[in-house]
Amino acid sequence: MLALASAMGIGRFAYTPILPAMIEALDLSKARAGLIASANFVGYLAGALAAAAPRLPGSRRAWFLGSLLLGAATTAGMGMAGSLPGFLLLRLIGGTASAFVLVLGSALVLDHLTAAGRGSLSALHFAGVGLGIAASAALVTALEKAGADWRMLWLVVGGTAAAVVPLVVWLVPGEATAPRPTSVAAPAARRPSGLGRLALCHGLFGFGYVVTATFLVAVVRASPEAQVLEPAVWLLVGLAALPSTAAWGWAGTRFGPRRAYAAACLLEALGVAAGGLWTTPAGALLAAALLGGTFMGITALGFAAARALAPDDQRRAFALTTAGFGVGQIAGPVMAGLLLDRTGGFAAPSLLAAGALLLAALLITRGCGTSVGGGPNEVG
Structure with a gap:
């Protein structure tokens, strides 16, 4: 839980609440802001493939x-950089580190939980992302009220990400004490059927969610009506994400993983569209709640599906699924930033993102990842 709070909740998503301060201080265009976000996702894709x-x-x-430490260092390093190339390099390296933490850390943690007969606790591991988002949102709000500039924001959240590393070292024992299944290291003769289709669905999901995940706070700050909610919206995303993995895990168990995945994509599409078309306090709160309440649930359902498709090579299955997700994330912020600069509003990128999520929901119900099956006990 703490590992994902550090590497993902803070290292990856702290950019969203800090971005408005960077835009104002550095006069960043939305296109450049989207490019910096995409650099993180390019690194994320590279890390997933390497893992x-x-x-x-x-x-x-x-x-x-090592990746956990590197992610914290690059997060803090954003506060010491002063140019676009520096931001791009740091976010690229940080994204690579976060993918290693997600892929390898999840494989380690889930192996330990399975060996201990406590697989149902996997939801706590993924809930770390929501914890990190909520913590970074609260930190950024408090620091801005105290007069901190964007550099100090990065330094403090990076230091916070680093502070949890010793706890993770203590909580995640060496593999000798809880060895992974011997089949994990065995070379796979071929990619399990269905992983490519699952990666496509996850890529559409990545494109759809990341537009709002990148620009939500900036859009709220730019709205005269919703501006008062700026301190609350990203905190709400994190708080909604905390129980979402367990809730969607239950839905996957009760109704089947593909139906749960599709339902979560539909709800997220509603939230993404609301964020762009309904720029009022109610629209901002709905967008934040639906984004936080679904995106980690969909991620966890995707991991559960990948595990079911390749139980003997989970690391590779996680990495391929994450890679598909990464491709969608790379395209999303750049395209959204260009559309924001061109149209001056968030409606066009939000509708495009919502359309991608609707397509993911359609594909998952029409056979994307059909090898996973629809049985009630395949996600838990």
Whole structure:
């Protein structure tokens, strides 16, 4: 839980609440802001592909902990950079580190939980993202009220991300004490059927959610009506994300993973559209609640589906699914930033993102990842 709070909730998503201060201080265009966000996702994609390497040298735990430290360092480093190339490089490296933490950390944690007969606690692991988002939102709000500039915001949230690393070292034991299944390291003869289709659905999801996830706070600050809610919207995203993995895990168990995945995409599409078309306090709150309440649930359902498709090679399955997700994330902020600069409003990028989520919902119900099946016990 703490690992994802540090690497994902803070390292990856702190950019959203800090972005408005950066735009004002540095006179960043929306296109450049989107480019910086996409650099993180390019690194995320590269990290996911690297984590899938069948002969990754060293132990998974060493890569996991090293990536956790690197992610915290690059987050703090954003406060010391002063140029677009520096921002791009730091976000690129940070994105790579976050993918290693997600892929290798999730494989480690889920292996330990499975070995201990406590697989149902996997929802707590993914809830760390919501915890990190809520913590970074509260930190940024408090610091801005105290007069901190954008540089100090990055330094403090980066320091917070680093502070939890010793706890993670203590909580996640070495692999010798809880070895992964011997089949994990075995080379796969071929990619399990259905992983490519699942990656496509996850790519559409990545494109759809990331537009609002990148620009929500900036859009709220620019709205005279909703501006008063700026301190609350990103905190609400994090708080809604905390129980969402468990809730969507239950839905996957009760109704089948594909139906749950489709339902979550439909709800998220509603929230994304509301964020762009209904720029009022009610619209902002609805967008924040539906974004936070679905995006980690969809991520967890995708991981559960990948595990079911490739139970003997989870690391590779996680990495391929994450890679599809990463491709969608790369395109989303750049395209949204260009549309924001061109149209001056958030409606066009929001509708495009909502359309991608609707397509993901359609594909998942029409056979995307059909090898996963629809049985009630495949997500838990």
